[in-house]
Amino acid sequence: GAVVSQHPSWVICKSGTSVKIECRSLDFQATTMFWYRQFPKQSLMLMATSNEGSKATYEQGVEKDKFLINHASLTLSTLTVTSAHPEDSSFYICSAKWGNEQYFGPGTRLTVT
Amino acid sequence: SQKIEQNSEALNIQEGKTATLTCNYTNYSPAYLQWYRQDPGRGPVFLLLIRENEKEKRKERLKVTFDTTLKQSLFHITASQPADSATYLCALEDQGGKLIFGQGTELSVKP
Secondary structure: OOOEEEEOOEEEEOOOOOEEEEEEEOOOOOOEEEEEEEOOOOOOEEEEEEEOOOOOEEOOOOOOOOEEEEEEEOOEEEEEEOOOOHHHOEEEEEEEEEOOEEEEOOOEEEEEO | OOEEEEOOOOEEEEOOOOEEEEEEEEOOOOOEEEEEEEOOOOOOEEEEEEEOOOOEEEEOOEEEEEEOOOOEEEEEEOOOOHHHOEEEEEEEEOOOOOEEEOOOEEEEEEO
């Protein structure tokens, strides 16, 4: 149990376009999901906490208008990177909490050209 | 400020030996601590959670200790195998319920 999926696993987009990443909890319901970003050889940095039915809570320094988060159901959260730029290229990972444990998706590699 | 620190240098060991990874934290009083494994290009995979009232926890070849006085957790892999090669992350949940990660230690097990 406790499987989290992400889609797509990788995406290449042109500068100025928007990209949507989906995060799903497959066998449990998650009222709270989290979005992280990870640069090469660095640890995961929390971007925002996604709450089902309410607005996301963003970490300091993360632009809420650029990284749109929607948690429309108990099993789905989406992250949309709007007007993407090359510096947004990174590995984006979501997680969902089940009890005290957090389970992570496989990640989405975003490359902005 | 709150900090979680892991050995930043890669750990190289011979197959069959015990790997020991360290996680130190400051300015936290966590109720529990978690360890994850991350392979390149993949999301972290949950391994073990140890609570503040637990000194030690085991799962197959894995053992975690938690010393709240020293503010330290040790993660051991016994009888290590090349397939254990990965980056291992420790994480604490802060008071806001957010998981904060250490920078990870890369383990390489040579045959």
